[in-house]
Amino acid sequence: MKIVTWNVNSLKVRLPHVLSWLAEHQPDVLCLQETKTEDAKFPLDEIQQAGYQVQFSGQKTYNGVAILSKLPASDIQIGIPDFADEQKRVLAATINGIRIVCVYIPNGQSLDSDKYQYKLTWLTALHTWIKNELQQHSKLALLGDYNIAPEDRDVHDPAAWVGNVLVSEPERAAFKNLQQLGLRDAFRLFEQPEKIFSWWDYRMMGFRRNHGMRIDHILISPALACSACNIDKAPRKLERPSDHTPVWADVG
DNA sequence: ATGGCTTCATAGTGAAGA
Numbered sequence: 001m002k003i004v005t006w007n008v009n010s011l012k013v014r015l016p017h018v019l020s021w022l023a024e025h026q027p028d029v030l031c032l033q034e035t036k037t038e039d040a041k042f043p044l045d046e047i048q049q050a051g052y053q054v055q056f057s058g059q060k061t062y063n064g065v066a067i068l069s070k071l072p073a074s075d076i077q078i079g080i081p082d083f084a085d086e087q088k089r090v091l092a093a094t095i096n097g098i099r100i101v102c103v104y105i106p107n108g109q110s111l112d113s114d115k116y117q118y119k120l121t122w123l124t125a126l127h128t129w130i131k132n133e134l135q136q137h138s139k140l141a142l143l144g145d146y147n148i149a150p151e152d153r154d155v156h157d158p159a160a161w162v163g164n165v166l167v168s169e170p171e172r173a174a175f176k177n178l179q180q181l182g183l184r185d186a187f188r189l190f191e192q193p194e195k196i197f198s199w200w201d202y203r204m205m206g207f208r209r210n211h212g213m214r215i216d217h218i219l220i221s222p223a224l225a226c227s228a229c230n231i232d233k234a235p236r237k238l239e240r241p242s243d244h245t246p247v248w249a250d251v252g
Numbered sequence: 253a254t255g256g257c258t259t260c261a262t263a264g265t266g267a268a269g270a
Binding site: 108201206 | 261269
């Protein structure tokens with residue numbers, strides 16, 4: 001199965017990009033983050049006409065997640081169980097025998113912000129839940145915008161980012177804790193070129209200068225085989241792109 | 253240099269993202 005994660009930064013604005021990417025690549029599963037779309041305004045018809053079923057959990061202005069799939073989705077879970085959170089950041093479903101968990105992990109803003117504490121608390125709740133999910137689903141993929149660059153090689157200029165969110169030690173420790181559940185970073189299962197990123201700042205010609213970060217990830221459980229994982233930079237070159245670009249993996 | 257873009261909600265700017 002070809003599974004994909006893409007933070008689209010407004011599904012309303014990016015719908016043409018999403019539809020053309022689906023038509024070209026025909027993924028089995030596409031997880032979206034930052035749809036910024038209320039459920040009542042979700043573009044259901046357009047996505048169904050493209051040949052996809054879709055689950056979604058959104059809100060106005062911020063956050064919002066969706067899972068598109070060619071095959072039916074069952075056992076839908078919205079949000080992290082037993083974790084009160086008004087922000088729509090989590091959606092899970094079982095598709096073709098694989099537990100797909102789509103996450104939009106909080107950004108954190110800055111290390112001294114309340115939002116950073118929220119991020120760390122959120123990551124602890126995610127770990128507890130995923131540990132439990134793994135006991136029920138041996139084949140599991142945790143895909144999304146993690147807002148964490150796991151290592152310095154995932155940052156264009158590590159020195160410039162010291163002391164910032166996305167790279168702080170507690171965040172990286174939370175990422176490692178997920179790996180200690182047996183989850184593997186699909187991208188790092190393969191030899192990769194240097195300076196490969198999934199997000200670039202809109203400002204200061206970030207993309208043209210490859211001033212980016214690898215913060216969108218696909219973690220897969222031990223029972224899930226993986227034959228390829230890559231980042232598709234093409235959508236970042238389009239008119240009015242998202243600041244993130246798709247990350248995909250072939251798993252089964 | 254704490255900005256630089258982009259989005260959304262809003263009707264001139266402000267919040268938030270990363």
